[in-house]
Structures are given as C-alpha cells and as structure tokens.
Amino acid sequence: MIYHRSIVRSFLPGLLLLISFSFANSVLAQDGKALFQQKCASCHAPEKVLIGPALKGADANWEDRAQLHNWVRNSAAVIKSGYPRAVAVFNQFNKIQMTAFPELSDAQIDAIFTYVNNFGAATTPGPGGPAEDPNLKKASDSDNTLLYGILTIILAVIALILLQVNSNLRKLSEEKDGQTIPEPVPFYRNKAYIATAAIILFMIAGWLIFKGAEGLGREKNYQPKQPIFYSHTVHAGVNQISCLYCHGNTMEGKQANIPSVNICMNCHMGITEYTKGPKLYNAEGKEIDGTAEIKKLHEYAGYDPATKKYNGKGKPIEWVRIHNLPDHVYFNHSQHVNAGKVQCQTCHGEIQKMGEVKQFADLSMGWCVNCHRETKVQFADNKFYSIYEKFHEDLKNKKIDSVTVEMIGGTECQKCHY
Structure with missing residues (x-):
C-alpha cells in the first residue's frame, strides 16, 4: 500500500x-472567425479589398509560411528584411503600415486564414428554407x-x-x-x-x-420576432436604400433613430404588393408573404390603399429593440459614423444580407477596446481631428505612419463611462 x-x-x-x-x-482553442473580427475586420474583408488586401487565398501567395506569420506579428521587420512578397504588398497599398499583432501565435494566424479561405462556402438549403447565409456561418472548423x-x-x-x-x-x-x-x-x-x-x-x-x-448581460445573436417582418436584404441589399434614410440622426446625434411609420409610408403608399423581390424566409426557414407584411404596415399607418387615404386610426409600430448598451456606457453614433468614418457593418455585421436582424457582435467592453486599439483614425481631409496638430506634424514628417483611436485617448475610462 x-x-x-x-x-x-x-x-x-x-x-x-x-x-x-x-x-x-x-x-x-482557436476560433478563426472571432480572431478575424477582433484583429482584422477593421482593415480587411475575406473577399473585398478595403484598407488592406482581401484575405481569402492571400496566404497562398507566400512561399514561406513562417514569413507570413512574422508579417502578421511585425510587418515592419519583414519589410526591412527585404522579403519580396512583403515589400510588394507594402508598395501596392500605398505603403500603409499594417498594425503589428505580436500576441498572435502561429496557430491563431493559421485559424484566421482557415476561416477566410472557407468564407462563402454555400450550404444546402433545407426544405422550404433558404441556403444558410455563409457570412453568418460559425467557424467551428477552427475550434x-x-x-x-x-x-x-x-x-x-x-x-x-x-x-x-x-x-x-x-x-x-x-x-x-x-x-x-x-x-x-x-x-x-x-x-x-x-x-x-x-x-x-x-x-x-x-x-x-x-x-x-x-457572458452576463451580453446578447450576441439575439434575434427577436418583430411585429412586421422587415427584410434588410430587400431594402438595404437589393434596393440599395441607404441606412441613413431610415435611421436618421445617425450622422448628427447620439442615437440611430428607429424609423417612424411615416418614413415607411414614403415608399409604401405606392408599393402595396411584394411581387418582384426574392423570396422571404424567417429564421426558422418558413416562407413569408411580403404582401401580407405590407398590409400590416398599412394597418399601423391607418392607410387604405384602395382609396389612398388615411383613416386617422394609425399607431406606432412596436419594434423590439435589439442593440442595447448598459446605462453606464456612453456611445455616440455621430462620433463613429461621421467623425470616425466607421461603416455600419463594422458593429452590426453585413446588415444588407440579413432577412431578420440579429445582434452581430457581443458589444462587450473588450470588443470595443480592441477596436479602439487597432482602428486607424482617418486624419486626411477630416476637420474633426484638426486639433491634433502634433499627430499631423508627425505624420507629415513620417515619424509615425498612422494614428489609432487609442493614441488620441480612445481607451481612457471616462471616454465611455460617466
């Protein structure tokens, strides 16, 4: 014993x-999708050229994968070493220095490229339902x-x-x-x-x-059922209606307003039937009758499409709020959209491809802080940042190649907390 x-x-x-x-x-364990969204999405897209190149298939252009890993962790050092691919990318994108990510391991970098290389893979649609949106696909293959x-x-x-x-x-x-x-x-x-x-x-x-x-208080992927089925795919995607047309005050105010019934009726006084758009499906894959949803709108507005007159019995649509920050958090839409030139999709996902809207990001403090640490401020032709004379001089004299939100105080506690 x-x-x-x-x-x-x-x-x-x-x-x-x-x-x-x-x-x-x-x-x-690596989650390529989460890492891509946290580290890369501010400058890259899988299939589109943004500030930097599209990442899908980009790793195949690097003969030495170790150099690719080194490039992600410290691009300046790889450029200085004269590695041809690094120098070519640097020159192609106007010599904009990529943000260094020394904290990423080889496995994490590979997970990111696994996610972007599999981006857009179509799935077989279920009976009566549409194909799964590849942009919302979980990156389980890297977990x-x-x-x-x-x-x-x-x-x-x-x-x-x-x-x-x-x-x-x-x-x-x-x-x-x-x-x-x-x-x-x-x-x-x-x-x-x-x-x-x-x-x-x-x-x-x-x-x-x-x-x-x-995860307490976070509602990522929250997708409530709304009183009227409203498809952003049809409105923002197919018909290219600007987000700012419906969500007014976003450029000038703190809140992105929910559109009133009158905004909807600007179009739907004339559009009374849904006949030309793609088929509509809800989150469960059930087909939606678009014409019936327009009739619901007319009932809320108190509008008779036959006589083209209002009957005075209109009432507000009781939309269910999806994105909601805690009361102790300050967030100003105009500062991000107008001054910061941030696209709606950065925080809300590819909204133009959503049938029913859901919360795309967890909107946690860590998520916001990481964005502030990595996002480069667009100083050029932006009067909002004219007061930062030292940074303008440093950029002009090439002492620095970019300015992040963190450098102008974007991670200070009092910026977001009262």
Whole structure:
C-alpha cells in the first residue's frame, strides 16, 4: 500500500499538469472567425479589398509560411528584411503600415486564414428554407475545444489503467517473495483519488462559472420576432436604400433613430404588393408573404390603399429593440459614423444580407477596446481631428505612419463611462 501511495504521489503532479495544459488549450482553442473580427475586420474583408488586401487565398501567395506569420506579428521587420512578397504588398497599398499583432501565435494566424479561405462556402438549403447565409456561418472548423477535451479524457483513462497495472504487478511480485500484502483501499475511498477528482471538478466548475459570468448581460445573436417582418436584404441589399434614410440622426446625434411609420409610408403608399423581390424566409426557414407584411404596415399607418387615404386610426409600430448598451456606457453614433468614418457593418455585421436582424457582435467592453486599439483614425481631409496638430506634424514628417483611436485617448475610462 505504501508503494501504491508513492506511485500516486509521483503520478498526481504529472496528471494535474496534463489536465491543466489541456484545459488551457481548450480555453485558448482557436476560433478563426472571432480572431478575424477582433484583429482584422477593421482593415480587411475575406473577399473585398478595403484598407488592406482581401484575405481569402492571400496566404497562398507566400512561399514561406513562417514569413507570413512574422508579417502578421511585425510587418515592419519583414519589410526591412527585404522579403519580396512583403515589400510588394507594402508598395501596392500605398505603403500603409499594417498594425503589428505580436500576441498572435502561429496557430491563431493559421485559424484566421482557415476561416477566410472557407468564407462563402454555400450550404444546402433545407426544405422550404433558404441556403444558410455563409457570412453568418460559425467557424467551428477552427475550434479544437472538443478535440482537446476528448484527448484529455483518453490520456487520463490510459494513465489510470497503467497505474492499476503497475500496482497489480507490484502486488504479484511481493506475493511471490512471501510478503504480506494488505487489502487495497477501494478507489472511491482512496484519499489521493478523491483529492484528484475534487481538484478536477473544481477546475471545471471554475471555468464554467467564469465563462457564464463573462457572458452576463451580453446578447450576441439575439434575434427577436418583430411585429412586421422587415427584410434588410430587400431594402438595404437589393434596393440599395441607404441606412441613413431610415435611421436618421445617425450622422448628427447620439442615437440611430428607429424609423417612424411615416418614413415607411414614403415608399409604401405606392408599393402595396411584394411581387418582384426574392423570396422571404424567417429564421426558422418558413416562407413569408411580403404582401401580407405590407398590409400590416398599412394597418399601423391607418392607410387604405384602395382609396389612398388615411383613416386617422394609425399607431406606432412596436419594434423590439435589439442593440442595447448598459446605462453606464456612453456611445455616440455621430462620433463613429461621421467623425470616425466607421461603416455600419463594422458593429452590426453585413446588415444588407440579413432577412431578420440579429445582434452581430457581443458589444462587450473588450470588443470595443480592441477596436479602439487597432482602428486607424482617418486624419486626411477630416476637420474633426484638426486639433491634433502634433499627430499631423508627425505624420507629415513620417515619424509615425498612422494614428489609432487609442493614441488620441480612445481607451481612457471616462471616454465611455460617466
């Protein structure tokens, strides 16, 4: 028994180290989509050229993948080394220096390229429903959490089996030598086993509690049912209606206003039937009758399309709010859209491809802070930033190649919290 305990004491630290390492890898398992949105989306798109090149297939242009990893972590150093591909990209995009991401590992960088290279893969539509929007597809192919968990369990079981085999062999050897062998303690009464199980359960519970607490108050992917089915795909996508036409005051005020019934009726006094657009489907894949939804609008407006007159019985549409920040958070739409030149899709996703709108980003403090750290301020021809004379001089004298929101105080607590 003494020998058995010595084995447990020798084996326990290694087992705990293995489990800790596996859980650490599970927590840090790469999610290419999340990394792309956090690190790359402000300057890159998978299939479109923005401030930087489209990333889909871009890794195939790098003969040396190690140099690609180095480029992402510190592009200036790779350019200085004279690597041809790095110099070509730098010159092609007006010598704009890419933000350095020294914190990204090789696996994280590869996860990002796995996501963008698989971007746009069509899925088979279900019966009566549309094909899944590839832009909203989960990047599960880059998430190895389940794999790490399975490997951890397998290795733990193998280790316990080997421990038992070792103990039995030792017991047979001692019996052959005529030594008295005490009865073994059942595993459910063995203090070492109990302590190990308690530690493992404590680690799992702590991780689950932390992840649960981290998500409190966040409503990413929240998609309520609205009183009228309104398709942004039809309005903002097919018909190219500007976001600012319906959501007035966005350029000048704090709030992006919800359009009144009168705004809708500017078009739907004349458009009384839905006949020319694509088929409409809700989140469950059920086909929607567009004409019936327009009739709902007329009822809210108190409008009779037959006589083309209002009956005076109109009422506001009780839209369900989707995006809602806590009361202690200050956010000004005009400062971002007007002064910062931020596109609506940065925070709201590709809204022009959404049938029913849902919350695209978690809108957490970390998400906002990362954006401020990485987003470059558009100083050129932007009077809002004319007061930052030192940065203008440094840019002119090429002391710096860009200015991020963080550099002008964008991560100071009082900027967002009263």
